[in-house]
Amino acid sequence: MTHKIAIIGFGNIAKAIVTPLLDKKLIQPENVYCVVNSEKSLENIKKNYKYKINVYKSSSKDSKVIWDCQVKLLSIKPQNFNDISELHDIKGKDSLLVSILAGVSLNRLTQKFPNHKCVRVVTNIPITVGKGLTGIAWGEEITKDQKQMTKKLFENTSKVYEFSEDYLDTFLALTSSGPAIIALIIEALSDGGLSGGLPKKLSEELVIEMIIGTIILIKESKITISELKNLVTSPGGTTISALRVLEKKSIRSALIESIVSASNRSKEFR
Ligand SMILES: NC(=O)c1ccc[n+]([C@@H]2O[C@H](COP(=O)([O-])OP(=O)(O)OC[C@H]3O[C@@H](n4cnc5c(N)ncnc54)[C@H](OP(=O)(O)O)[C@@H]3O)[C@@H](O)[C@H]2O)c1
Known part of the structure; x- marks a missing residue:
């Protein structure tokens, strides 16, 4: 993957998704831009994460660099959804936003990120050992390339299923809970x-x-x-x-x- 990837919220699940991609050199650390909320997490990632990725605090001006990334992985807790500022995509419309937030609908995602093509994904904790299950519901007008890109993010660590958004809540209950x-x-x-x-x-x-x-x-x-x-x-x-x-x-x-x-x-x- 040659794209720059932004990760909004670099917690347990985001790490579990991204680390195997870095391990397999499918993405380069310098192309990963992640944003966290607290100084503590920022320092922890800088000091302890095994790859030297770009990391910013969400309140810092520098974090705006993520607006340029063609692919964004949204991986904060659903409770924090309203805290994140809108991502005004300065470089161009139609960049991809992949959300792994439990329950937050494609409709809400599209309203919050109008310049993005939104995808809703449910995945589960066994992705940390490469045995995950991932369900994907595509938003409107997703291109073939964007579909491929999204699947690539998860195929390494899980079996991937594509279906209508109506199935996602039950898929989440079964696989994630x-x-x-x-x-x-x-x-x-x-x-x-x-x-x-x-x-x-x-x-x-x-x-x-x-x-x-x-x-x-x-x-x-x-x-x-x-x-x-x-x-x-x-x-x-x-x-x-x-x-x-x-x-x-x-x-x-x-x-x-x-x-x-x-x-x-x-x-x-x-
Ligand atoms: N845990 C599971 O089994 C599981 C499975 C499937 C899907 N999910 C979904 O994955 C998502 C993340 O879960 P998780 O377990 O990885 O959570 P987590 O470990 O608590 O990570 C959340 C991350 O979001 C960051 N964050 C919080 N507010 C932010 C803001 N305003 N701007 C930018 N970053 C912010 C946090 O930064 P700080 O550390 O600085 O606060 C942290 O890096 C959830 O939506 C959940 O529904 C979870």
Whole structure:
């Protein structure tokens, strides 16, 4: 990528997206211009980030250099959306603005950045290990090159899906909130092991390995999810006893409602 890229908000997710691109030399550090809010973050990036990129405080005059970049990645928290000043693109219209903000709609993005072609992206934390999922909803009049550029930003670290904006809130609930839901399940199952007398570390390790093994089995074998469940559930056995408790406690309903709730919360940011 020869373009200059501006990153507005260089936090966890922005770093996870950009660092592999720098590692693979798909972008050069001197072409990366990032803006953060606080002196502390500015100093931290200057001192500790492994690449010498250009970094500015959002309140500094120098930060206006980002207006020139043809590609802008917006990666602040949605709560700070109204704090950022509009990006008046002095060099030319139609530069690309890729937003990874939870919930903030294409409509709001276009209103805030009228000189930009806006794209809304949802990605998730496993991008930090190259196992992410990214959903893209294109705004109006995005060129073929801009589509390619956007996909290039995420393809290295995730599987990329393109669809209508209507899907993004649920995609976010499943994929972006999902890791926290899985973490909670791992923690709870490990506590079950602990209750049965296993040491905490061992219990956690067993749960993680069991989940990895189950997922590989599902992916590699031809059996469906319900067939897998039936396979390990014998009449009058231990598994049906465990499942009975979960059904009594309405775990299915709790999980379904958790996704609906996260999706609705995402809609509230619109
Ligand atoms: N965390 C996740 O799992 C996840 C997953 C997918 C998508 N997302 C989305 O990714 C976005 C960023 O999340 P994150 O976890 O990376 O957040 P984060 O680590 O808190 O990073 C936010 C960044 O925005 C900067 N910032 C705040 N106000 C600013 C302003 N007015 N102008 C310029 N920069 C400003 C912050 O600077 P300071 O440090 O100086 O305050 C920081 O560098 C969110 O919109 C979230 O919805 C998050």
